[in-house]
Amino acid sequence: MAVYLVTGAAGFIGANYVHRLLEWEPSDAEVIAVDYLGFAGNHANLAPVSERIVFEKADIADLETMRAIYRRYRPDFVVNFAAESHNDRAILEPSAFMRSNALGAQVMAECSRRVPVRSHVHVSTIEVYGELAPGNEWFTEGSALNAKTPYSAAKAAGDQIVRAYMRTYPDLNIRMTHCANNYGPYQLPEKLIPLAVTNLLRGRKVPVYGDGSHSRDWLHVADHCAAVHRVLHADLEPIPARAATEPELLPIFDISARCEVGNLDMASRVITMLDLDPSEWIEHIPDRPNHDRRYLISPEKIESELGWRPVHDFDAGMAETVAWYVEHREWWEQIIEERGELGFDWAGVRAAGSAP
Ligand SMILES: NC(=O)c1ccc[n+]([C@@H]2O[C@H](COP(=O)([O-])OP(=O)(O)OC[C@H]3O[C@@H](n4cnc5c(N)ncnc54)[C@H](O)[C@@H]3O)[C@@H](O)[C@H]2O)c1
Numbered sequence: 211m212a213v214y215l216v217t218g219a220a221g222f223i224g225a226n227y228v229h230r231l232l233e234w235e236p237s238d239a240e241v242i243a244v245d246y247l248g249f250a251g252n253h254a255n256l257a258p259v260s261e262r263i264v265f266e267k268a269d270i271a272d273l274e275t276m277r278a279i280y281r282r283y284r285p286d287f288v289v290n291f292a293a294e295s296h297n298d299r300a301i302l303e304p305s306a307f308m309r310s311n312a313l314g315a316q317v318m319a320e321c322s323r324r325v326p327v328r329s330h331v332h333v334s335t336i337e338v339y340g341e342l343a344p345g346n347e348w349f350t351e352g353s354a355l356n357a358k359t360p361y362s363a364a365k366a367a368g369d370q371i372v373r374a375y376m377r378t379y380p381d382l383n384i385r386m387t388h389c390a391n392n393y394g395p396y397q398l399p400e401k402l403i404p405l406a407v408t409n410l411l412r413g414r415k416v417p418v419y420g421d422g423s424h425s426r427d428w429l430h431v432a433d434h435c436a437a438v439h440r441v442l443h444a445d446l447e448p449i450p451a452r453a454a455t456e457p458e459l460l461p462i463f464d465i466s467a468r469c470e471v472g473n474l475d476m477a478s479r480v481i482t483m484l485d486l487d488p489s490e491w492i493e494h495i496p497d498r499p500n501h502d503r504r505y506l507i508s509p510e511k512i513e514s515e516l517g518w519r520p521v522h523d524f525d526a527g528m529a530e531t532v533a534w535y536v537e538h539r540e541w542w543e544q545i546i547e548e549r550g551e552l553g554f555d556w557a558g559v560r561a562a563g564s565a566p
Pocket of ligand 1: 217218219220221222223224244245246247248249250251252268269270271290291292293294295296309310314333334335336365388389390391392393398
């Protein structure tokens, strides 16, 4: 029996990972799910597996609490998904993002140093590389970190800390992933796809920032979870000395299905899937400040070194995702009831005088 400590387990990707882990290793995984149930944390995401896991409500940035959890459960494997992840909220409340995404990353690495584990994956994001310049093909593990927003800057700070731990404590066995944008079940209806479906099902239009020409690199959440699991269990060579100046030689893996879709196109797809006419159901709203225009990341390293490939076809994965939100109305109605409407209105924020 291997003990898995999964943080951010009540969020979108963490919950999907816990569900899958129990499918992949039905009798071999003891799962300790950690989450502090912040704005995006939703205990209901773990309801289907609640009898099979231990849940610990805890803040990953609290060293003493996390050390006690490590000592109590002695994890073999650690996956740190916990982060404050919503770009709009980061503009209004950056401090919480710095605590979870930077200090939290350090505390988790430090706990794995003091109470050694077999391997530890720090989950990061394509957004630490910043915005892809026109004419550039994609980011790779060797690209410079160039975060632009409070969310991505906090994640990039976490990345730098984890890189320092990789280089300073080579026996630690800490790895890192950067993933493209995920779609799939259990995503908070603040993000484009679930926001679009839940609005349309209530007769509301789909808000699209600015002209909608921003584009994202999309991957099914199940493919992301499989990639993280593969990185966690990979038998990697020791870090070479050359990694001091060549970050692509560190145990860092970029994850993507090479699937670039514009935001306007994405909104139109969801509307069409619900048999509605995009020309009637899109509402262009003021853009968020400092909005990254474009991301695309190359999965060449994880494909060639670890043999990972995405298995979800984009059209089929999107149809399945939209159907999930249609079929799980109670799940998202509960969220909206507890938190209020989740779409962001930057014109309203500015008018209220609380804009940055
Ligand atoms: N969603 C994406 O498209 C995407 C893409 C690439 C990478 N990522 C990364 O994957 C991870 C998970 O993202 P997500 O979309 O599931 O986010 P999410 O916001 O849905 O979930 C994050 C979870 O972490 C918890 N959390 C935050 N700070 C915490 C703390 N200090 N202690 C304990 N729990 C804490 C929250 O309560 C929440 O349940 C993040 O690290 C994010 O940067 C996300």
